Amino acid sequence: MKKFDVIAIGELNVDLILNNIDGQPEIGKEKFAKDMIMTLGSSTAIFAANTASLGTKTAFVGMIGKDNFGKLVKDSLKAKGVDTSLLIETDKGATGATIVLNYNEDRANVTYQGTMDMMSFADIDKAVFDETKHIHISSVFMQSGIKRDLIDILKFAQSKGVTTSLDTQWDPVEAWDFDYAKILPLVSVFMPNEKELLFITRSANLEEAINKIKPYINLCVIKRGNQGSLLVAGDGTSHNKEAFLNTNVVDAIGAGDSFNAGFINQFVQGKAAAECQAFGNLTGAINTTAAGGTGAFISKENIVKTAKEVFGQTILL
Numbered sequence: 001m002k003k004f005d006v007i008a009i010g011e012l013n014v015d016l017i018l019n020n021i022d023g024q025p026e027i028g029k030e031k032f033a034k035d036m037i038m039t040l041g042s043s044t045a046i047f048a049a050n051t052a053s054l055g056t057k058t059a060f061v062g063m064i065g066k067d068n069f070g071k072l073v074k075d076s077l078k079a080k081g082v083d084t085s086l087l088i089e090t091d092k093g094a095t096g097a098t099i100v101l102n103y104n105e106d107r108a109n110v111t112y113q114g115t116m117d118m119m120s121f122a123d124i125d126k127a128v129f130d131e132t133k134h135i136h137i138s139s140v141f142m143q144s145g146i147k148r149d150l151i152d153i154l155k156f157a158q159s160k161g162v163t164t165s166l167d168t169q170w171d172p173v174e175a176w177d178f179d180y181a182k183i184l185p186l187v188s189v190f191m192p193n194e195k196e197l198l199f200i201t202r203s204a205n206l207e208e209a210i211n212k213i214k215p216y217i218n219l220c221v222i223k224r225g226n227q228g229s230l231l232v233a234g235d236g237t238s239h240n241k242e243a244f245l246n247t248n249v250v251d252a253i254g255a256g257d258s259f260n261a262g263f264i265n266q267f268v269q270g271k272a273a274a275e276c277q278a279f280g281n282l283t284g285a286i287n288t289t290a291a292g293g294t295g296a297f298i299s300k301e302n303i304v305k306t307a308k309e310v311f312g313q314t315i316l317l
């Protein structure tokens with residue numbers, strides 16, 4: 001028996017969200033925002049919070065500063081049922097923050113990466129690889145240390161019999177420097193969204209992208225927003241799964257992370273790929289029924305109820 005089902009390796013930061021802003025920001029002037037929320041940010045944190053809510057034993061490996069933002073991050077993860085004993089607290093930098101200027105449908109974000117950009121494989125206690133069944137790595141383009149060491153981390157996990165999943169997420173500098181031919185053979189489940197996959201493979205369409213990654217993947221699931229997801233197996237066979245229809249979307253913030261959480265929740269239980277995909281589609285859809293990435297995942301009871309009442313699905317957690 002392993003102590004954890006999943007260890008998430010990823011970025012951690014605080015989100016400072018400003019709502020109801022009087023117009024666009026202008027250099028040399030000052031504007032009021034009528035509402036402010038300070039909360040746990042980071043897409044990997046949404047993943048970890050939601051796997052924990054689904055009943056998966058989840059720990060987080062990430063770097064925070066010894067500061068107030070670091071404390072907020074740690075307390076928030078703990079409150080969501082994520083084991084925080086593996087967090088790395090450093091005095092070499094500050095916990096990062098994203099300032100979100102929220103204008104209804106659109107947002108302007110500015111991120112200070114801080115400690116998320118400082119963590120590398122050398123900072124991670126190698127003993128943690130003996131304590132988990134699975135490692136999920138996310139947001140590599142936001143963490144230069146993890147990106148640089150990605151192949152070493154994946155090889156080490158493989159040598160320990162630990163399965164892995166990878167969601168690169170968006171590349172903020174849009175260089176898309178990702179050696180998929182070397183990396184993907186080491187990844188058990190590759191989980192990009194469609195747009196990211198096209199950029200990573202420098203492809204004009206999905207068919208071209210799939211043909212390029214096919215020789216290298218073990219299993220790949222491509223997220224396609226309200227179109228659902230496409231599963232591609234190592235032998236090249238693919239399986240499309242339509243999204244669960246939500247006629248009343250609150251927002252889709254974190255839908256991809258919630259999809260990942262559902263997929264991996266099933267994967268670590270040894271479920272077949274198609275079942276993992278179907279459950280990912282369901283948790284992605286559940287995500288859209290409440291505000292933010294974790295609002296719909298406050299408890300097992302709440303998840304089960306939403307699955308039944310909104311999507312007509314009976315699930316056991």
Ligand SMILES: Nc1ncnc2c1ncn2[C@@H]1O[C@H](COP(=O)(O)OP(=O)(O)OP(=O)(O)O)[C@@H](O)[C@H]1O
Nearest residue numbers: 193223224225226228243254255256259281284285
């Ligand atoms: N409007 C929606 N209605 C129903 N299901 C949805 C909707 N949006 C997303 N989903 C489900 O959630 C999954 C993941 O969403 P999406 O494709 O937006 O991921 P992503 O682009 O990685 O998102 P993120 O911005 O969170 O990283 C989809 O594959 C789909 O199954």
Ligand SMILES: [Mg+2]
Nearest residue numbers: 169193256257
């Ligand atoms: Mg995503």
